[in-house]
Amino acid sequence: MPELPEVEITRRHLDDAMAGHSLDVVRTTHARTARYNRGPGELDERLQGRAVVGIGRKGKFLAGVLDDGQTLVAHLGMSGRFTVGDPLEPEPAHTHFRTLLDNGREVRFVDPRTFGFVAVFDDEELEGSGLSRLGPDAWLEALSPTALHSALSTRKAPIKALLLDQVVVAGLGNIYADEALHIAGIHPMRRGADLTVEEIERLLTAIRSVLDTAIDNGGTSLDDLAYLLPDGRAGENLDRLVVYGRAELPCLECGAPIERVVIRARSSHFCPHCQALRP
DNA sequence: AACGATCCCTGTTGGC
DNA sequence: TGCCAACAGGGATCGT
Numbered sequence A: 001m002p003e004l005p006e007v008e009i010t011r012r013h014l015d016d017a018m019a020g021h022s023l024d025v026v027r028t029t030h031a032r033t034a035r036y037n038r039g040p041g042e043l044d045e046r047l048q049g050r051a052v053v054g055i056g057r058k059g060k061f062l063a064g065v066l067d068d069g070q071t072l073v074a075h076l077g078m079s080g081r082f083t084v085g086d087p088l089e090p091e092p093a094h095t096h097f098r099t100l101l102d103n104g105r106e107v108r109f110v111d112p113r114t115f116g117f118v119a120v121f122d123d124e125e126l127e128g129s130g131l132s133r134l135g136p137d138a139w140l141e142a143l144s145p146t147a148l149h150s151a152l153s154t155r156k157a158p159i160k161a162l163l164l165d166q167v168v169v170a171g172l173g174n175i176y177a178d179e180a181l182h183i184a185g186i187h188p189m190r191r192g193a194d195l196t197v198e199e200i201e202r203l204l205t206a207i208r209s210v211l212d213t214a215i216d217n218g219g220t221s222l223d224d225l226a227y228l229l230p231d232g233r234a235g236e237n238l239d240r241l242v243v244y245g246r247a248e249l250p251c252l253e254c255g256a257p258i259e260r261v262v263i264r265a266r267s268s269h270f271c272p273h274c275q276a277l278r279p
Numbered sequence B: 001a002a003c004g005a006t007c008c009c010t011g012t013t014g015g016c
Numbered sequence C: 001t002g003c004c005a006a007c008a009g010g011g012a013t014c015g016t
Helices: A004-018 A040-047 A123-127 A145-152 A159-164 A174-184 A197-216
Strands: A023-028 A052-058 A061-066 A071-075 A081-085 A095-101 A106-110 A117-121 A259-263 A266-270
Touching (some): A004 A052, A004 A061, A004 A081, A004 A197, A023 A040, A040 A117, A071 A123, A117 A123, A145 A197, A174 A266
Antiparallel strands (some): A023 A095, A052 A061, A071 A117, A081 A106, A259 A266
């Protein structure tokens, strides 16, 4: 499912396709996709005719700058995907949003599970949105080990849960959180406040490493999920995963069977030997 | 304030 | 073969 690397690849694609172009026709066809505006009608009306200055990203949110000062916000949720192509191409099932650009190309948002959305916000609406509550971006911003150590010093929740909290750090999801904890040698059930500054430093290095690798490899395309590269091919990062989805298989470092536990209703995968619970 | 549970949603999968 | 329950999870919301 889309996490920071997949959203970053999508951002580059959308920026290439949309920057400098206007949205000549906008049509949203699913109420849930427009749920952060009053509805499809308002979303379409406020976007219609606007030009896109550029497409940015914070955490897993896409944020496009429009020529009238509004912000085009989108989130891929679990199954959201943007395509850019000829408007005459057959439309995939679950296409909930489309916009025809002034160069004749069409941008579409396809999202079977409708956890994703498209929205347009003015500055006040943006302030009240989830985007404004995000912590530092896990890839763009340099997090200092001492600052994060201090921020976690009051937190008793498992580090895995804290990594998924977008207020702590923005952009990690279930896959890359598990991968980063493995590389850093930290058990997902360790309490945030119990981590040493050295462990936090290892964790930040590991986060940077897994995100760099994932972006370089075109993101992670799981068998049954919707993320694909802009050209429709599967991303190749699945082969690089060392713990996610490998429950009961041998750890690639030490051979011990990878374990799976549920933390905050999310599956967590880890090596009980490389990621000991007691430091 | 922090934490954990619950809900939303549908394609896929596994059991019978 | 067909049916159906279980499962996957990002973020919002709510109760404790």
